[in-house]
Amino acid sequence: MSGTTAAAVTAGVTARPDPPAARAARWRIGEAVVPIIATLAFAYLLVPIVYTVAFSFNDSVRTNLVWRGFTLEAWRNPCGAPQVCRALVNSLQVGLIATAVATVLGTLIAIALVRYRFRGRALANLLVFLPMSTPEVVLGAALLAQFLSLRVNPGFGTVVLAHVMFCISFVVVTVKARVATLDPRLEEAAADLYASPVQAFWRVTFPLLLPGIAAAALLAFSLSFDDFIITNFNSGSFTTFPKFVYVSATRGIPPQANVIGSAMFVLALLLVVAVQLVTVSRRRRR
Amino acid sequence: MSIVTAIGHGPGNARAATSPARAARGPAYLLLAPGIAYLGVFFVIPVVALLVTSLYVPVPGGDVGQFQPAFEWQNYVTVLSTYWPHLVRSFGYALVATLAALLIGYPVAYAIAVRARGRPFVQAMLLVLVIAPFFTSFILRTIAWKQILADESFVVAALRAVQLLPPDGRLTATAFAVVAGLTYNFLPFMTLPIYASLERLDPRLVEAGGDLYASGPTTFWRVTLPLSMPGVVSGTLLTFIPASGDFVNSVLLGNNGTTMIGQVIDSRFFKVSDYPGAAALSVVLMVAILLLVTSYIRRAGTEDLL
């Protein structure tokens, strides 16, 4: 840098309007803003969960609206309320099947979209994008109209079909990100080392994509498990857990629903903690 | 395909361009075929069927819920003239909820991705706290809000006591409660994409900003924020789109004056069996969202990210 430019830059710095001390003070306030907002946001996220967990211990009569005292009754007998466990099992079944199918279909699409250049690629991208940019109420109404016109009775099958549809796009997006980080030369190296295309996929591509596929499956399952609007359109008399809660809201939600909601939350927490502990210990061992 | 990458803002395209593109196309079509066929049958055809249904007319002298094919554009005029306030209200609520979620979600994502960098266990735990609400049914959580904010709850009593709320003021059954519920329910969809793009951000770039005499806030506005724009764009889309079609929050937390378009479609369908009307409203909603999203992405300039 020539002397004059250096001088100009330095001059520019010293000529800033506010003295450094004031700037530093302001930045320190800025530093504090992030943790404060983050803490409040976590509180915002967690308050209803704490409430849900707390009221799973409520000694309720008919409605679970007012705190009447602590009891383990609902936890001892989580299927005590009519239909609640049926609804949970239905949700789990739908979730597992929809996740499995959507994960396979979505992963294949993701690989094709990232790895190949072909005619119609833009169209395929658009087709994957559109379900995500369509509100659930439209998806639900469209599917129901279709099922009705084909005289298909809504129920378990139609719910699974609907869930697979809206999960595929989210799987594609998640797996695509992973495929993109995968060095295509690894597959070439596998081919160079006598692996047939099928062997190269199972020995190299698949293991490396697995974290992305697992994340996508988890996302698909949680979307399916928590879906209400599309399910409500396409389920007829078939009841999933969210639908059970929504329908019983008018009459009063049994504490058993809170038990199930709380248990799922705790299970998810434990799962993540376990995965974390495994990765950390594996990292140490190496 | 700007829209596509805006939501699925994977680093895909930039990388893939440098990688040797496969010469053979056959495998690509084989891989695509099952999934695309599925989306064709269970997304494209139903949406087309919806378009067709939106033009149907009632069977003369037929029962409620019986319609026959026609080209009745009047359906659109009817539903739009009746329900345009609901449409406007839905987009208004969704917009406010999206902005609120951005203001809350960005600091959360920043705290996890940047402040907790290098502490993977803390990061994972905070992330799971963002994601875990998914597993406690969102209806259950929305009902929890309804009860926390109910007229007889201690929250309302406390607010009235300190006179933040007039004696007859309430929190549930208000537009505020609906927007707060929407913000709450879609906050993870805002936070996660922003987290993903902040997490990918090279900390050395921020250091370079500081090295080049940028103050902390300047570095944030000039370096960090622009680089996290892909996450902000996908986060806002993933919040705005479902929020504008949602009706659970307005049913559970709102009143007759907060009815959103999703609720109207739902009741046209189930309560009065007005399939063409429900279909026409759905089409209007879908087209309106696509137009908004497209112009938003244009303006956000994320097309360059391709």
Place this chain on the structure above:
Amino acid sequence: MDGASSGTGLSLERVTKEFGAFVAVDDLSLHVPAGSFFALLGPSGCGKTTTLRMVAGLERPTRGRVRLGDEDVTDRRPHRRPVNTVFQSYALFPHLSVLENVAFGLRRRRVAEPLTRAHEALALVEMDHLADRRPALLSGGQQQRVALARALVNNPAVLLLDEPLGALDLKLRRQMQVELKRIQTEVGLTFVHVTHDQEEAMTMADTVAVMNAGRIEQMGSPADLYELPRTAFVANFLGQSNLLRGTVVEGPSVGPGSVLAVDVGTGRRVLVPTERAVRTEGEVLVGVRPEKLHLVTRDEEVPWDVNVVGPGRVTDVAFSGVSTQYQVAVPGLGTLGVFVQNISGGGEVRVGDEVHLACAVRHAFGLDGAEDVASGVAEDGAA
């Protein structure tokens, strides 16, 4: 390992590779004898890597045939070719241990005792002690050795090396050059080595082919290429050259030791051996390597077999220990570079001094005058 089994010869016959309108490799033919160390040298984008990929089967030639020994393998998929590659960024499988990386090819071919053989291959590259590590935990040099072992263990007919040393620092690169040559001699396989580093190519290869724009400019032993470049590109890309534009005014003279007389401007005549000239009439470029030039300060009697040009003025002196590099501006000819070995221990010539430049006639070479003097100068290989 099967020990010192000799590899197979490789032939490319009129191979062309087009990517759309871009011709990456243009009607290229070459033969690599069995057991030799062959280098494809050229700047980035010259088509050398594409050529290598066609041998590996990772690209299909648009036209032409690829033969291994007597066998035409043009249409064979990569996993069916007895050819292995050391990839540019190594492409080690991140999810497999070093040992499993090396055993990968053996397992695919169901070779007996893959792990024992993998250990042997790792021992050959002195990496057996890290057999259980994941590749991510290795340094660049270590990854390079693993990649080499992973390819070598399959005892391929031809081993392909795609810029294998590009990611290593200078010292490590020198060390690996020596080691690669040792291993090649030891296992006796045919090595085809792609690089943009002329020093690397010359140090290791028996035969070097210099590629430019999809074609081979010149092929030969490193010494032949260096001493007698046939194109301006080779003269500039492989080392440095002083090229003077001129016109043949006399010759070729008759008999043994035939020479051409070239007028390089304003009546200055230099001589070029006829056998070292690509053209013997009209416009030519006369070339001479900087280390073949001598600085002449006093008015000396010049023997007939020495060309002298000058006077010129020294414009730059760069001392680098073993030698000193001078830039001499000669009016009408431009600036010429001169390397002087540091034998006498100290430069007597300073910037601004007036000097003449002399070189033995037998060191001059003649190129086609239609060529660009600067061809290949600023390319990445001229390190």
